[in-house]
Every structure is written in structure tokens, then in C-alpha cells.
Amino acid sequence: MTTRRKAVILFSCCLSLLIVSMDATIVNVAIPSIRTDLDATPAQIQWVIDIYTLVLASLLMLAGATGDRLGRRRVFQTGLTLFALGSLACSLAPTIEMLIAARFLQAVGGSMLNPVALSIISQIFTKPVERARALGVWGGVVGISMALGPIVGGLLIDTIGWRSVFWINLPICAAALVLTAVFVPESRSATMRNVDLVGQGLAILFLFGTVYTLIEGPVLGWGHPRVVGTAVAAAVAFVAFLAYESRRVDPFLDLRFFRSIPFATATINAVSAFAAWGAFLFMMSLYLQGERGYSAMHTGLIYLPIAIGALVFSPLSGRLVGRYGARPSLVTAGVLIATAAGMLTALDAATPVWWLLMVFAVFGIGFSMINAPITNAAVSGMPTDRAGAASAVTSTSRQVGVSIGVALCGSVAGSALAQGGNDFATAARPLWFICIVLGLLVVVMGLWSTSARGLRSAERLAPLILDERGEVPVVR
Known part of the structure; x- marks a missing residue:
């Protein structure tokens, strides 16, 4: 593979990192405008951020395994498409509930980007020195995205409105999709671990239950039946997760x-x-x-x-x-x-x-x-x-x-x-x-x-x- 093609592949992978990393700061800058425009409650504003990070946390490991199994390029392209559709839905959301739902879709796509992109880089850059350089560029993009996110976000919000902070993802996703289709070869893992859906599900129940309790507790009251029930369900899911994973041969999370x-x-x-x-x-x-x-x-x-x-x-x-x-x-x-x-x-x-x-x-x-x-x-x-x-x-x-x-x-x-x-x-x-x-x-x-x-x-x-x-x- 030529050096030029490798550089283009690295660039397309870094585009995915750019939009995911930029999202962390750019959406936070937009939070006050979103709250005012959509008349959101404090809990709803928290869910705009947390639905994204929770889904991302829940699916990161599964997305990496899916890329190894079904093909890294295919999963990467699917992630870019879902992230773009989620971003578009965020920009068009008429209510805070619709925005939260769109952020859910955006996170599903986002979970398929960075872990699969890193896997693609490891497959393309096989020599230690060139891989180290590629990962150095990858790390530098994080700093660039953190620099661009708040400034570009602030400029867009003041001149156009908060919805424009989601529009910026669309051309970047489109460019990454085209470059990936043209330059990135398909690859799969020679050896694949089994997918632990039960362990994954229990972990998701625990994470969502814990965060729901922390966000909704002050709103509904810590003694509210829904809050107490969710907290108990989260605790049960955690205990069940530990018990199940400790007995499984190929667990979602190796407790050892x-x-x-x-x-x-x-x-x-x-x-x-x-x-x-x-x-x-x-x-x-x-x-x-x-x-x-x-x-x-x-x-x-x-x-x-x-x-x-x-x-x-x-x-x-x-x-x-x-x-x-x-x-x-x-x-x-x-x-x-x-x-x-x-x-x-x-x-x-x-x-x-x-x-x-x-x-x-x-x-x-x-x-x-x-x-x-x-x-x-x-x-x-x-x-x-x-x-x-x-x-x-x-x-x-x-x-x-x-x-x-x-x-x-x-x-x-x-x-x-x-x-x-x-x-x-x-x-x-x-x-x-x-x-x-x-x-x-x-x-x-x-x-x-x-x-x-x-x-x-x-x-x-x-x-x-x-x-x-x-x-x-x-x-x-």
C-alpha cells in the first residue's frame, strides 16, 4: 500500500475522531441556548449530555467486536451514517424529548467510530514506527477538536443558532464516508470472541439505572417509587452482572x-x-x-x-x-x-x-x-x-x-x-x-x-x- 493511500486512510479515520471529540465541548456550549429555546427542565438538559455518553459507554466494546466480526470498513461506514442522521435529527428537533431521542441515535453511530477507526489504523500501519506516528497524529486531533469545538460552536450559536452546531457534523461525515469507500480496504479479525449479550445487557441496566437515579432523584424526590425502584433494579443488575461474568468462559468483562x-x-x-x-x-x-x-x-x-x-x-x-x-x-x-x-x-x-x-x-x-x-x-x-x-x-x-x-x-x-x-x-x-x-x-x-x-x-x-x-x- 502506498504512503499516500495510508495518509488518506489516516485522515478519514481522524475525521471521525474530530466530530466525536468536538461534540464533548460544542454541545456543552450550546446547553444554555437549548434550554431557553426548547423550554427544557434541568433534568432534561442533563439527559441531552448523558443519553449520549451512556449509549457510547454501553456500546463501545460491542462496536469494536462487531467491526472485527462483520468487517471494520462496513461498521465504520454504518457508524458515520448513523452519526450524520442523528446530527441532522438533533438540528431539526422541535422538542427537548425529540432532541434527546436524536442524541441517542447519534451516540449509537458514535460508538462505532473511534474503536473501529483505531482498529483500522492498527491494520494499515503495521510497522512500529509508522504506527507510533499515526497514533501521534490521532492524539493531536483530540487537541485540535478541543480547540475548535468551543470557538466554532460559540460562533455558530451567536450567528445562526444552536441547531447549527449539529450541522457541522454533516459535511465531515460525508467526506469521511467518501474517503472510506474509496481508500479503506475491508478487513476482519481472523479470531473472534463470542458476543456476551447477557453481560452487555446487565451492564447497560446498571449504568442507566444509576444515572437515572442521580438525575431524576432531585426532581421526583429520592423516596419516589420510580426512583427507588430504578435504584434497586440497578443494584440487582450489578450483582447479577458480577455473578454471571464470574462464571462465563468468554465474558463481556473479564473480572480477573x-x-x-x-x-x-x-x-x-x-x-x-x-x-x-x-x-x-x-x-x-x-x-x-x-x-x-x-x-x-x-x-x-x-x-x-x-x-x-x-x-x-x-x-x-x-x-x-x-x-x-x-x-x-x-x-x-x-x-x-x-x-x-x-x-x-x-x-x-x-x-x-x-x-x-x-x-x-x-x-x-x-x-x-x-x-x-x-x-x-x-x-x-x-x-x-x-x-x-x-x-x-x-x-x-x-x-x-x-x-x-x-x-x-x-x-x-x-x-x-x-x-x-x-x-x-x-x-x-x-x-x-x-x-x-x-x-x-x-x-x-x-x-x-x-x-x-x-x-x-x-x-x-x-x-x-x-x-x-x-x-x-x-x-x-
């Missing part, structure tokens, strides 16, 4: 992974950091446009330090992990997230813009430092044929974290969402204290996972999970 302290703590860190991240993006958009009265464009500009953090410190964190291990990056990330959350407790209606920019910069740098060590810790000591599955669990955990973070906004700072106005910052303060705890938890988990005991637990895991030949190639 959690015997590795680095893997278990990587999952905790992913949920913790991304919960703080989800809460931060959601609440700060409402604060800036609600309490402060800034325009969507002004809000997008204040978000810009996050992008600078991603562009500069994400690759720096990767180099630190490669040279010194995961501890420096994890500890730095946790400390900075906790520091930024502490700075947020001092917010009020007159906080100067320079202070806001500092908060966004500190939070952005801390968050940018977390991804590389999480992925590294998750696969450390894993047999090579299970490293992909371990990495997929942390990717899922990231989306679960965002869902929980947004749900906590209503549970902990519900009065801020309900009233807005000049008391917003004060009502949101308990949420920032929780984010401080989440940041400190990342620090503690980072120290534990990189301790001598943690590293020994990872080394003991591989012999428990043998490949078919009884050999144990391990990720170092």
Missing part, C-alpha cells in the same frame, strides 16, 4: 483483570477524572452564560486554555509515562484537578476573567495529563491478546465518568440548575468540593498503582490468563 491493581485503579481514575471533567464542562457553560451573561462566543474563548493544555501537555504526559512511568503524570493530574476545583469554590458573580482563565488552564492541564497514564496502567502486565480489551474497559470508564459527573450536577447542585441567576455559583459550590475529592482520589490511586505491591499484582495477572497455546506474551 481487577486483580491487577494498576488496572483496577486505572478504571477508578478514569471514572473520577472524567466525572470531574463532565461536571466542569456542564456547569461552567451554565455559569458563564447564565450568571455572568457572556455570549456563546465569549464562553468559547474562555474555554480555549483547555485546548492549549491538550495540545501541549497530552504529548508531554505520554513522554513522561514512557520515561518515568505513570506516577508523575497521575499525581500531577490529580493535584491540578483538585486545585482547579478548589479555585472554583471561590467563584461568584464578579469573579474576574483572568481568574476564570487560570481555572480553565489548571483544569485543562490536569485533565490533559491523565489519559496517557490511565491507558498505560490499564494494559501494564496484560497478555498482549487481552491488552485491547483492557484498553476498551478504560475507554468505557471515561464515558461512564462523564455521565456520572453530569448526573451529579443535578443531585448535588440541583438548586443551581433550577434557579440560575446570581446564586448559581454559591449553589454549585458543593459540587466543586466533590471534584476536589475526585482529584485527590486520582493522586491516591496513582501512588498505590505504581507502588511495589501494585506492580507485583500486575505481574501476577498474566499467568492467570493464558492464550490458547499456553504462552503468555505480556505488555511491558
Whole structure:
């Protein structure tokens, strides 16, 4: 295959990453406008974000397996088509309920994009050096999307309206579809694992039940029969999931992974950091446009330090992990997230813009430092044929974290969402204290996972999970 064709394939895969990553910031900037235009309740606004992240979390691992089984190009094209149709439906939604339903469809398509695109890249770029370069470009697109999302979103919202933030996905999806059809060869996995539909279903019930309880509890009342019933159903689904997966030969989630302290703590860190991240993006958009009265464009500009953090410190964190291990990056990330959350407790209606920019910069740098060590810790000591599955669990955990973070906004700072106005910052303060705890938890988990005991637990895991030949190639 020629170098030019490989470059075009990488470009088409990166287009899918661009729209999925940009969605995280661009929709959050549009939340105040959506709430006003569609007369949405606080709970409904939370569902606009959480229905997307929950579906994404629920289907990521299944989408990767489906691509291996049915063909990566076919599944990738299906994902692009569904994402485009979902985006179009979002832009045309006449009610908040229709918007939430359209976001569901958009997420189904989105779940088929990044895991399958990464699989395509791994099949096309087979040499270690060229694969490393391709993944470096892939990582750089995340920073670019974080930079473009808030600014482009703010400009579109101020000049055209919030519906236009979904239109931007359509030409990108169309370009990716054409390039994929022309340049990307079809490929399938030679060996395929069975699909664990029961385990998948139980996991989805648990995730949706937990988030539903957190979002609807403050609205309906924590003692409401529907809230209590959903919470009980989520707990039962979780227990059933553990029991079923522990007995299955080829489980949806191999519970033995959690015997590795680095893997278990990587999952905790992913949920913790991304919960703080989800809460931060959601609440700060409402604060800036609600309490402060800034325009969507002004809000997008204040978000810009996050992008600078991603562009500069994400690759720096990767180099630190490669040279010194995961501890420096994890500890730095946790400390900075906790520091930024502490700075947020001092917010009020007159906080100067320079202070806001500092908060966004500190939070952005801390968050940018977390991804590389999480992925590294998750696969450390894993047999090579299970490293992909371990990495997929942390990717899922990231989306679960965002869902929980947004749900906590209503549970902990519900009065801020309900009233807005000049008391917003004060009502949101308990949420920032929780984010401080989440940041400190990342620090503690980072120290534990990189301790001598943690590293020994990872080394003991591989012999428990043998490949078919009884050999144990391990990720170092």
C-alpha cells in the first residue's frame, strides 16, 4: 500500500475522531441556548449530555467486536451514517424529548467510530514506527477538536443558532464516508470472541439505572417509587452482572483483570477524572452564560486554555509515562484537578476573567495529563491478546465518568440548575468540593498503582490468563 493511500486512510479515520471529540465541548456550549429555546427542565438538559455518553459507554466494546466480526470498513461506514442522521435529527428537533431521542441515535453511530477507526489504523500501519506516528497524529486531533469545538460552536450559536452546531457534523461525515469507500480496504479479525449479550445487557441496566437515579432523584424526590425502584433494579443488575461474568468462559468483562491493581485503579481514575471533567464542562457553560451573561462566543474563548493544555501537555504526559512511568503524570493530574476545583469554590458573580482563565488552564492541564497514564496502567502486565480489551474497559470508564459527573450536577447542585441567576455559583459550590475529592482520589490511586505491591499484582495477572497455546506474551 502506498504512503499516500495510508495518509488518506489516516485522515478519514481522524475525521471521525474530530466530530466525536468536538461534540464533548460544542454541545456543552450550546446547553444554555437549548434550554431557553426548547423550554427544557434541568433534568432534561442533563439527559441531552448523558443519553449520549451512556449509549457510547454501553456500546463501545460491542462496536469494536462487531467491526472485527462483520468487517471494520462496513461498521465504520454504518457508524458515520448513523452519526450524520442523528446530527441532522438533533438540528431539526422541535422538542427537548425529540432532541434527546436524536442524541441517542447519534451516540449509537458514535460508538462505532473511534474503536473501529483505531482498529483500522492498527491494520494499515503495521510497522512500529509508522504506527507510533499515526497514533501521534490521532492524539493531536483530540487537541485540535478541543480547540475548535468551543470557538466554532460559540460562533455558530451567536450567528445562526444552536441547531447549527449539529450541522457541522454533516459535511465531515460525508467526506469521511467518501474517503472510506474509496481508500479503506475491508478487513476482519481472523479470531473472534463470542458476543456476551447477557453481560452487555446487565451492564447497560446498571449504568442507566444509576444515572437515572442521580438525575431524576432531585426532581421526583429520592423516596419516589420510580426512583427507588430504578435504584434497586440497578443494584440487582450489578450483582447479577458480577455473578454471571464470574462464571462465563468468554465474558463481556473479564473480572480477573481487577486483580491487577494498576488496572483496577486505572478504571477508578478514569471514572473520577472524567466525572470531574463532565461536571466542569456542564456547569461552567451554565455559569458563564447564565450568571455572568457572556455570549456563546465569549464562553468559547474562555474555554480555549483547555485546548492549549491538550495540545501541549497530552504529548508531554505520554513522554513522561514512557520515561518515568505513570506516577508523575497521575499525581500531577490529580493535584491540578483538585486545585482547579478548589479555585472554583471561590467563584461568584464578579469573579474576574483572568481568574476564570487560570481555572480553565489548571483544569485543562490536569485533565490533559491523565489519559496517557490511565491507558498505560490499564494494559501494564496484560497478555498482549487481552491488552485491547483492557484498553476498551478504560475507554468505557471515561464515558461512564462523564455521565456520572453530569448526573451529579443535578443531585448535588440541583438548586443551581433550577434557579440560575446570581446564586448559581454559591449553589454549585458543593459540587466543586466533590471534584476536589475526585482529584485527590486520582493522586491516591496513582501512588498505590505504581507502588511495589501494585506492580507485583500486575505481574501476577498474566499467568492467570493464558492464550490458547499456553504462552503468555505480556505488555511491558
